[in-house]
Amino acid sequence: MMKMNRRTLIKALAAAGATVPMISPLSARAMSSNDTSAPKVVVIGGGFGGATCAKYLKRFDKQIEVTLVEPKKTYMTCPGSNWYLAGLVDSDTITHNYSVLADKHDVNVIHQSVNAIDAQAKTVKLDNGDVLKYDRLVVSPGIDFKYEMIEGYSEAVIDQIPHAYQAGSQTEILYEQIRDMKPGGTFVIAPPPNPFRCPPGPYERVSMVASYFKKYNPTAKILVLDAKNKFSKMGLFVEGWKQEYGDMITWIGAMDGGTVKKVDVATKTVYSDYDTVQADVLNIIPPQKAGKLAFTAGLTDDSGWCPVNQETFESSIHRGIHVIGDASIAGKMPKSGHSASSQGKMCAAAIVSHFHNWAMPRPKNVNTCYSLVAEDYGISVAAVYEMKDGKIDMVPGAGGVSPSAGSVQQHKQEADYARGWYKSITADIWNS
Ligand SMILES: Cc1cc2nc3c(=O)[nH]c(=O)nc-3n(C[C@H](O)[C@H](O)[C@H](O)COP(=O)(O)OP(=O)(O)OC[C@H]3O[C@@H](n4cnc5c(N)ncnc54)[C@H](O)[C@@H]3O)c2cc1C
Structure with missing residues (x-):
């Protein structure tokens, strides 16, 4: 060895995926040599x-x-x-x-x-x-959740109104609810304010729920009540939603009153300045903390x-x-x-x-976030990071996002890369 x-x-x-170009001063505290x-x-x-x-x-x-x-x-x-x-x-x-x-x-x-x-x-x-x-x-x-930021929502009701933002039983509940939704029903999702786990996560979820509805519940509607004015890969998601799902998805940002303030659990009604809406399936992703x-x-x-x-x-x-x-x-x-x-x-x-x-x-680091808009429609954002003035900063000009108006071929390739990314990172961590 x-x-x-x-x-x-x-x-x-x-x-292991990092580049290491520089040397920093010696660590101050090492194990004692006679230990x-x-x-x-x-x-x-x-x-x-x-x-x-x-x-x-x-x-x-x-x-x-x-x-x-x-x-x-x-x-x-x-x-x-x-x-x-x-x-x-x-x-x-x-x-x-x-x-x-x-x-x-x-x-x-x-x-x-x-x-x-x-x-x-x-x-x-x-x-x-x-x-x-x-x-x-x-x-x-x-992560943990600041449930108290949304009146009426709490950890006690997540089996009725799942956040599904820690995978496991929550994911299974949302999976069943999507399948049980009545024909032509309304799926409401409320993404959180920044900072939160996986900035593109809620929007990939919108895409994936839409892809299920397109096949099995084509008159269903999706309403996104967002606590933000913009989101990760927004232009690319919106472009893909129009192309793949027509007018199934409506996104309302914070500037139009999208922030959900209150929930009535029994009726799955959400209250925001935009409107009061009764959902058939309600997916609240609360504000987050460590x-x-x-x-x-x-x-x-x-x-x-x-x-x-x-x-x-x-x-x-x-x-x-x-x-x-x-x-x-x-x-x-x-x-x-x-x-x-x-x-x-x-x-x-x-x-x-x-x-x-x-x-x-002192390594440089990479992050890539792939998202599927549809089964064969992938998009991504990538960036390289390095230390600057004691903080992790982006390396200017490195990384980038998928081009808008990409070809069918490009979208398919990125979807394949997304699946490849998943296989390799999980193999690296748990399976090899
Ligand atoms: C819908 C969705 C899609 C996502 N997609 C992507 C993606 O495509 N690409 C990507 O890079 N990221 C993605 N993410 C983000 C990614 O899941 C998280 O950023 C990642 O899991 C963070 O890793 P972590 O180790 O900080 O926390 P976790 O992976 O959540 O691990 C924390 C672990 O700590 C354990 N734990 C907690 N408290 C204790 C305790 N007291 N004692 C012992 N153990 C404890 C928990 O059981 C848990 O297993 C996605 C997230 C969501 C919600």
Whole structure:
């Protein structure tokens, strides 16, 4: 096996999808040289950020003892969950488990929830009462919702009015409701204000629900009541909606009163300045904040997200704890699975560098967000990121969006790339 040193770490990081052109000053705190016990890293959350970080910690340095704590035995990805709603993939295709991480990469996987972190004692407490000690902790808990921002909506009613913004049982409920909707009924979706998980996610959902209705409920209508005035890839989505679905979809932005303020759960009625509308199927995606654990562990600031050193993802509040993925404030990087996974790799490199007292490699990062407008109609946005004045910023002129008025061939190609992206990133994280 290849022996890891800083040069091979840089090579491994580059092979994992990041470029590493610069060297930063030596990490201030390394393991003491006479400490011969294997350093322990606990990673909380087995989603895009946490599972990637756990795997790459072991890839970069086999000696580190890595424990991944995740309550779910199987993880349904949000990416692909809109395709599932349309009936384009089955649930097995977008559901993964942790056996490769455990068996092949020697990650100690524990299926529990963490209910407390003690940053002073460097311990985490699990739901079953067990306490784990760590030298470094990685927290990737994803998101939580500000239900209270919409009167009448709460966690208690999400089985009637699903958000389906954490994939799993919520996705299944929305799937059934779409299929049970009466002919010619109205599907109302309320996307959240910024910042939120997956900026194109609600609009790909609109597209995928429309593609299902086009086949099985062609007189159905979709009303998008948006809390924003514009959204990711807006021009491309609107162009595709017109072309593929005619006048099935109506989008109302915040400037026209689109923000949903109140919901009557029993009648599925939504109240906004635009109108009072009774939905047949109602999909509210509430405003968002960092996952619960980030709050209980005191890792959030007034914004409701976690401030970090954007190079190493070490918390600006608690030293020795790194926060990655949607919960972190990661400069210009969007809250996406691709970003979370890139951050997992950067964070793994930062921790390995810290243990060895190596200078932290300084990578460039990439994020690509593909969306399907229809089964064979894909669009994308891509960007490259680098550190600038202590923050993650976009590299000017790198990346871009799909061209408007693309050809049938281009749309088909991008749809194939979207499916390819899904296969390769999930293989990288959970399956290889
Ligand atoms: C509809 C939709 C479509 C999307 N499509 C795309 C796409 O095409 N491309 C893309 O890049 N991104 C996409 N995303 C975004 C992507 O899903 C998220 O950005 C990504 O999952 C973030 O990863 P994470 O690790 O931060 O959080 P998650 O992936 O949500 O992982 C968090 C994990 O932490 C665990 N956890 C939480 N609390 C605890 C605790 N106390 N103890 C232990 N474990 C805990 C949870 O069980 C969960 O498994 C989409 C999102 C949605 C909703």
